[in-house]
Amino acid sequence: MTKKLLFQFDTDPAPSVFDTVVGYDGGADHIAGYGGVTPENVGAYVDGTIYTRGGAEKKSTAIFVGGGDMTAGEAVFDAVKKRFFGPFRVSVMLDSNGSNTTAAAGVALVVKSAGGDIKGKRAVVLAGTGPVGMRSAVMLGKEGATVAITGRDQAKTQKAADAIEQRFGVKVEAIEAKDETSRRKAIEGANLVFSAGAIGFELLSEEAWKSESSIEIMADYNAQPPMGLGGIDAMDKAKERHGKIIYGALGLGGLKLKLHRTLIGKLFESTEQSFDADEIYALAKEMA
Helix, strand or coil, rough: CCCCCEEEEECCCCCCCHHHHHHHHHHCCEEEEEEECCCCHHHHHHHHHHCCHHHHHHHHHEEEEECCCCHHHHHHHHHHHHHHHCEEEEEEEEHHHHHHHHHHHHHHHHHHHCCCCCCCCCEECCCCCHHHHHHHHHHHHCCCCEEEEEEECCCHHHHHHHHHHHHCCCCCCECCCCHHHHHHHHHHHCCEECCCCCCCCCCHHHHHCCCCCCCCEEEECCCCCCCCECCCCCCEEEEEECCCECCCCHHHCCCCCCHHHHHHHHHHHCCCCCCCCHHHHHHHHHHH
């Protein structure tokens, strides 16, 4: 039987252990990880995947692009696909920092809790300039929500918003929010609130969000205390608190891991698969 080979191209100096474990759990027989991958050096790696096997065996070779920097990952992902031509291609997936699968799981579950339709709702992604926040903004926008992302620096936040529009055609508002007072103001009138900040930093206290009557659903991607949203638990999964539906990071994590594993398996179904935000989110909605 032809071995399922997954080649992990990581933009960080060393390949991610997390992604390696999930790769095996998703069905790869062997994973070869390469660190420090760039658009300039990835070509030789790609050539090794596309010029070796032929016929039905070729679908048993696949590429996973990862690393902590989504912008760098996007550049490598694009360079990989540009190397393909005709039948000389294999399936490829982008999930830098787990951002595609994490955001897809979070948004899919929130949309499900909203009855499957968030058109016209206002969504705010707190600390939304990182990979998970930006991908969440994309998915929310494509669902028809009016989306804003916040950040501590207006220029950086606007740069993230511009990058979202350039790559995905989704326009989002950039809001500077340096402290809890400004973050509290940012969520006024919001129906959906996501917390995508760094580990160990509370973005909103319980007092700051519990009395905001417009909020229907909240999701926090931070699994380590303190939570990004005060007064919630990482295990919350559609838990009602103060009249709002709450998702904690571990409440989202089951779908995220299941989604990641399923996508790895799908890479080996053909040589034509290409998984980025849109494709990953579509599958998340099916699985939610």
